[in-house]
Amino acid sequence: MLLKLLGILFIAAGTAGLVMDDIPFTKKTHEADLGIIELHVDEKEIYHVPEWLGASSIGLGTLLILIPTGVRRR
Secondary structure: OHHHHHHHHHHHHHHHHHHHOEEEEEEEEEEEEEOOEEEEEEEEEEEEOOHHHHHHHHHHHHHHHHOOOOOOOO
């Protein structure tokens, strides 16, 4: 059951990586508190997700879903 859930997560992450292509995020670099004045410096960065990473994530997720789990009784 855990492998199937992990497989679904890998497939979802791989599909999102292929669809979005770039993942933007904001990183706080500096912060100052000078009494009543507060200063924040945020840097916006973009992480490019390679296509091979998204495709291999989908492939790994598919393999995890197809692995038989549990014990079969006769």
